[in-house]
Amino acid sequence: MSAVRSLRKLSRAALLSATPRDALPDAIEHVAKVHKAHHPGADLRPLRRAYVLAESSHRGQMRKSGEPYITHPLAVTLLLAQLGAETTTLTASLLHDTVEDTEVTLDQVRREFGQEVCYLVDGVTKLEKVDYGAAAEPETFRKMLVAAGNDVRVMSIKLADRLHNMRTLGVMRPEKQARIAKVTRDVLIPLAERLGVQALKSELEDLVFAILHPEEHSRTRELIREHTKQADPLTEIATEVRRLVREAGITAQVLIRPRHTLSVHKLLLKRGELGTCDFGRLLILVGEDADCYAVLGELHTCFTPVISEFKDFIAAPKFNLYQSLHTAIADERGRVAEVLVRTRRMHRVAEAGVIALGDPHAEGDAREAPGEAGERADPTRPGWLSRLLEWQSHAPDPDTFWTELRDELAQDREITVYCAAPGNSAPAGGALPLPAGASCVDAAYACLGEAAHRCIGVRVNGRLTALSTVLRDGDAVQLFLEPAAAAGLSGPSPEWLDHVRTPAARIAIRTWLAAHGSGKEDEQTERAGAQGEHAAARSQDAPSDDGLDGTGGTDGMAGADGLGEDGLEESVPLVVDLPDAPVRLARCCTPVPPDVVTGFAVRGGAVTVHRDTCQTVARMAASGRAPLDVRWQQGTTGCRVTLRAEALGRAHLLADLTEAIAAEGAAVISADVEPPREQRVRHTYTLQLPDARGLPSLMRAMLRVPGVYDVTRAARPLPTG
Known part of the structure; x- marks a missing residue:
């Protein structure tokens, strides 16, 4: 039966005379029949009482189409009944316009039908333009979405209400239709998608x-009409598939959709x-579930x-509860x-989404369809809805809310990441749902709220990465914050706005x-100040460059200032199998006691000492250079060493x-601080240690400084080519 014929039938039934007290009014007989098909044990008395109140309250009101107004709540209720909505939803649907358009009050609805029905009716009741002006529409949606946060049935009623109004x-005038x-x-359509109500x-x-x-x-309609005039090849393929699954012993229904x-x-x-096969x-x-994969095996x-067309949404359901196997096959x-x-x-959940899942506050067993076990629990607070409820509370003006709501709903896919709080390796709060395209910045704010202002870095799947990195489904995220004591001294960069989706x-x-x-100018000023701090750090007690850059001699000879090319004091006692030869410590690997070391004679009669693990040792041995036995003297104590700290940039x-x-x-x-790149910074320190054996303890202490993620002995990369 077409929508128009259904509406006319409801209109005629609504105008019929009153029925006996305990009988169902003719107008809701069809609704009751459809409802009973989904819920055989349903108590229909609340529906009767709701219809009687709605019909008497709306009596005399007409729609712009000329139909009695009661036909609208009846049509909305029928839509929901066809999708399997339970009795409470249908009761509220019949009453959904009474508080807005008649003398019925919420207190009256609460007294006669209970708190749940009252909550649903209130959730879909519009705010008055007299009170809110141009903000009435966005604030009505805000009110409805907040109500849906506690009971998604509010949204179910609104979607059915909008569908009947669109029909x-x-x-209406063309300009109002377009608006x-x-x-x-x-x-509304993105909300229907997120709630899985595909029908x-x-x-x-x-x-x-x-x-x-x-x-x-x-x-497009003309294309479809032309297609229907011809024999549909899907009919032949469907017949072959039916034969196939029957011979395989699988009970299945094969339909053309x-x-x-x-x-x-x-x-x-x-x-x-x-x-010709693209129209269905x-x-x-x-x-x-096992039968799904059995059918797939037979088809393939x-x-x-x-x-390329195969997708398994059973093993990995969509964020709106949708489950199916998708594939494509070619016949002979x-x-x-x-x-x-x-x-x-x-299929029922794919068509009706959360409507098919019933009362989100009911016990699990009560929400299962008759004869079926294992029904999926209703996510009373889906990830996208939790995000929406959180940010809307920080968007006080209607324009911001309306703009951000549309942007949020424009995201057509959702991912799940696993976010670890700072200092922990385990996810905090478990899975974190985010819209596809979200960055590490989005994850930080979703996980930590305003504490994310102090975020200075992130690891994704164990690897340090930029905060602007776009996350993928299943990524493990670990956040780094500057110490709480420094809060307020730094904060989010304006550039972060270029990378956020939420x-x-x-x-x-x-x-x-x-x-x-x-703003941008403030950010540039801060960077200029940081560069000044970097320059001051470089100048602090720094020796002259002469002899430190390795350019003053072959194979890294030390300069005339008495320091080795790596900044290590060359007077560190060493025993070398080349008496009286001056000893230099190689800058490329910065050896200190008790490293195992090897020496090579270089031009000028000196000996350059490397750690055994240094790449230069292998290179020089391969070129035929003879290694010299080198060992540290007993009782060696103090030494000078260069350490490099990799850190996430922050104040202090x-x-x-x-x-x-x-x-x-x-x-x-001496200390050298390089300008930060993508929130990361490198500090290089030349240090004098009283005892070389304290080097491991020193490196661990530096690694414990908040923001520091790696400390290494300074090494010069080998030249290429």
Whole structure:
């Protein structure tokens, strides 16, 4: 029965005379019959009482179409009943416009139908334009989404309400049709997708398509009409598939599922032209999960599979609960058919989403369909909804909320990452859902809230990476923060705004920048100041460059200042198998006691000493240079060494590192701090140690400084070529 004929039937029934007290009114007989098919044991008395109140309250009100107003809540309730909604949702659906458009109050609804029904009705009741003006629409959606955070059935009613209004939108002025269609496209359709209510989403998409793109819609409908005049090759393929699964002993239902109008249009844009099998897909329904894979095996064995089209959404469900196997097969004549394989339970959830899951507050067993065990629990707070509820509380003005809501809903896919709190290796709070394309900055704010202002670095899957890195599904994220004691001394960079996808992160960063007056010019000033600090660090007690850069002699001879080319004191006692030869410690590997070392005679009669593990040792031995036996003298104590600290840039890092070095009894001879790159910075220190045996302890102390992730002995890279 078409939507128009259904509406006329409801209209006639609504105008019939009153029925006996305990009987169902004729107008909701069809609703009750559909509801009983999904819920055989349902108590229909609340539906009767809700209809009586709604009909009497709306009596005399007419829709712009000329139909009695009661036909609207009846039609909305029928839509929800067809999708398997439980009694509480249907009761609230019948009453959803009473508080907004009649003298019925929320207190009256609460007294007669209970708190749950009252909550749902309140959740979908619009805010008055008299009170909110132009902000009424965005604030109504905010109110509805906040209510949906506690009970997603609020959103179910709103989606069905919008679908019926879109079906009857033709009586409106064209400009109002376009305005409502755009809001439906930008907000309601993405919400239907996220809640998994594909049955409502598909029809909403086609109705919006017809209003906003009438010419493309007409051409696509003509393509579909021309296709229906010919024999559909999917019929032959479906017959062959039925024979195949029957012979394999698999109980299955094989259906042809036509594509809806917008789906055909999108496929045409993607491929340029459509084949005869592109107007629909095969849908195979089975009993158990294992049967899905059994059917897949038969299809890929007896047909030619198009491997690039295979997707397993059973093992890895979509974020909106959708589960199916997707594949495509080619028959002997080369005709390619797309195939969906799912259980009947999966099909019900794929069509109705959260509506099929019932009351989110009920016990698990109560939410299972009759005769079916193992129904998926309703996610009363899906990841995307949790994010939305969090950031909307920080978006006080309607314009910001409305803009960010549309941006949030424009993300058409979701990923899950596992975020570890600073100082921990285990995920904090388990899985963290984010929109596809989210960066490490998004993860920081989703995981830590405003504490993410202090984020100075991140590891992804164990590797240090830039905060701007785009995350992938399944990534493990570990965040690094500057110490809480330094909070307020640094904060998010304006450039972070270029890398965020979530409204929560965007709003938090903008709020911080506005409060601290940090714009692009401020950022440049901070960088100039940091470079001044770097220059001051380089000049602090630094010896002259002469003799330190290795350019003053062959094979790294020391200069005239008495320091080895690595900055190590050349008077460190060594015993060499070449008496009276001056000894130089190689800068490329910075040997200190008790390293195992090897020497090589160099031009001028000197001996250069390397650690045995140095690449130069292998290179010089390969060139025929004879190694010399070198060993440290007994009782060797003090030495000079160059250490390199890799860190995540933050305020006071230089002071904290030098404090840690001093606490270990080492003296800073010189320090060099390179300008930061992608939040990372390198500090190089030449240090005088009272005892070489304290070097490991010193390196560990430096590594414990917040933000420092690696400390190594300075080494010069070998020349290439």
